[in-house]
Amino acid sequence: MKKLFVPLAVIVAAMFVAAPIAIARADYESTMLLVQKIFYFHFATWMALTVAIGVCGVASVIYLFKGSKAADWYAAASAELCVIFGVFGLFSGSLWGRKAWGVWWQWDARVTMATMLVLVFLGYLMVRKYGGPGSEKLSAAMGIFGAATAPFVYKSVDWWRTIHPQTTVMKTLGEKWPGAWMLVWFCSLAFILLTVLLLVARVHLEAMRSRLDDMYLAAEE
Amino acid sequence: MISSLIVAVLQQIPEGFERVTGGQQVEQIPAAPLVVASYAFFLLLMVFYLWTIWRRIGKVETDMRALEQRQGQKR
Amino acid sequence: MRPGFVTVALLVLKKDLAIEFKSREIVYTTLFFAVACVMIFSFAFVMEEGVPVEGAAAGILWIAVAFSGTLALGRTFERERYSETLRALLLAPASRAAVYAGKLLGMILMMAATEIVLTPMVAFFFHAPFFARPLLLVALLGLGTVGFASVGTLFAAMLVRTRTRDVLLPILLYPITIPVIIAGVRGTAALLQSPPEEPVATLWIGLLTAFDVVFLTLALWTFEPLMTE
Numbered sequence: 339m340k341k342l343f344v345p346l347a348v349i350v351a352a353m354f355v356a357a358p359i360a361i362a363r364a365d366y367e368s369t370m371l372l373v374q375k376i377f378y379f380h381f382a383t384w385m386a387l388t389v390a391i392g393v394c395g396v397a398s399v400i401y402l403f404k405g406s407k408a409a410d411w412y413a414a415a416s417a418e419l420c421v422i423f424g425v426f427g428l429f430s431g432s433l434w435g436r437k438a439w440g441v442w443w444q445w446d447a448r449v450t451m452a453t454m455l456v457l458v459f460l461g462y463l464m465v466r467k468y469g470g471p472g473s474e475k476l477s478a479a480m481g482i483f484g485a486a487t488a489p490f491v492y493k494s495v496d497w498w499r500t501i502h503p504q505t506t507v508m509k510t511l512g513e514k515w516p517g518a519w520m521l522v523w524f525c526s527l528a529f530i531l532l533t534v535l536l537l538v539a540r541v542h543l544e545a546m547r548s549r550l551d552d553m554y555l556a557a558e559e
Numbered sequence: 560m561i562s563s564l565i566v567a568v569l570q571q572i573p574e575g576f577e578r579v580t581g582g583q584q585v586e587q588i589p590a591a592p593l594v595v596a597s598y599a600f601f602l603l604l605m606v607f608y609l610w611t612i613w614r615r616i617g618k619v620e621t622d623m624r625a626l627e628q629r630q631g632q633k634r
Numbered sequence: 635m636r637p638g639f640v641t642v643a644l645l646v647l648k649k650d651l652a653i654e655f656k657s658r659e660i661v662y663t664t665l666f667f668a669v670a671c672v673m674i675f676s677f678a679f680v681m682e683e684g685v686p687v688e689g690a691a692a693g694i695l696w697i698a699v700a701f702s703g704t705l706a707l708g709r710t711f712e713r714e715r716y717s718e719t720l721r722a723l724l725l726a727p728a729s730r731a732a733v734y735a736g737k738l739l740g741m742i743l744m745m746a747a748t749e750i751v752l753t754p755m756v757a758f759f760f761h762a763p764f765f766a767r768p769l770l771l772v773a774l775l776g777l778g779t780v781g782f783a784s785v786g787t788l789f790a791a792m793l794v795r796t797r798t799r800d801v802l803l804p805i806l807l808y809p810i811t812i813p814v815i816i817a818g819v820r821g822t823a824a825l826l827q828s829p830p831e832e833p834v835a836t837l838w839i840g841l842l843t844a845f846d847v848v849f850l851t852l853a854l855w856t857f858e859p860l861m862t863e
Contacts, residue, residue, distance in 0.1 A: 358598060373590035402859045430601070437590050454812040454813070457808075458809040461806045461809055464805055465802055465805075469793075476793065476796065478860075479788065542616070550622055550623055554626065557629070
């Protein structure tokens, strides 16, 4: 794991240097013009969030049922990433909406559900911090329930015709505008690799904390 | 003099709606600041998060070294 | 011989009901709190001419249900914690999931009692024709209550030993139950239109059912490992 870190960091850095250049060069979208360019990172961040939520959900289940400490580290690390990427997703969406919809905020189905997800994982972090001993299990419950509601967030925009673009946008983009489609998936890949990178770094912190706890326990003997 | 002033003012009040032919349509909400803000916020967020990880790792390392020192002193 | 799942659940329910009937403490205090909630909303949402804000009734009903439900959850498990009966329950030779089911049933009954009082009250104060389609309304309230209570009972039980349980329960419960509340409010609001929008309400009922199935399954599955030390 450690040996891959530096090469991965280099790749991610390169992708994040290339991405803005490619985005700036990309064609304008017909109705939204310049502001549509927020989409490339906006979609990518939700991809990263999906990965983070998946990791958190699975890790929480493993921790709850198998008691694996490493699973708990991954759950805690990915929950933080959920919050970070979720906040950016909401922020970028808000800026885009300001131009495309005219308002900074809209209580449409997907925006509401996405906000809820960020709140759930904020709750995860709260309970870990303020829950006292045994809070790892409590947070695992939050992780599981949060991950379970994620598919509803994805589908919400299909079930209710609201102001938010639907999932068909991405499905048809490949045929209609391959340049944008490739760019979106490039950015998404960059974000997902970034997620992996941050996850590794964050889990390393948790592992160190755990070692410190063991040292304290050994010192008391 | 007052009358010429009044005439000048009256001439500037449009009679009705005027059509602008050709010319660029000015956008009401400028998009560029929004796009720039979005990407800048992402950069700031990443830098901030990496900084918090680095800071927390530093704290753990300090605690570890302090503990090792105490262990060394005990022996 | 180990008693069956349903037997245990009903036994736990009977125990809770028996305790509650003696003092009626939780029922009365929760009901009064719910009424106070609605009163505050009345003052907040009724405009100067004495006419309530349009479309506020559905939201007010569900908020009052959610707030009083949270209170009842806290009180019920506080009582368990105080008498240390929860540990005894968990030590009993019975499936943990059955204990959860029994507590859940008690919670649902408690919330139902509150809703029976609240719904006519909100209808009265906010001129809201809740009873135009009573069956759909009961379905909405019932399914919403099950969804809310299923997550609430799990979280309240798992927080019982936590020092900051009183403030953590809302922090954890409300975000997870946002979909349930939204579905409930939108469905109820659809029923309040004239004429009541039945297909919309049915759509939300379907969604509530999906949430209930997911949440109940997850809760039954995770109750045991969560309550084990």
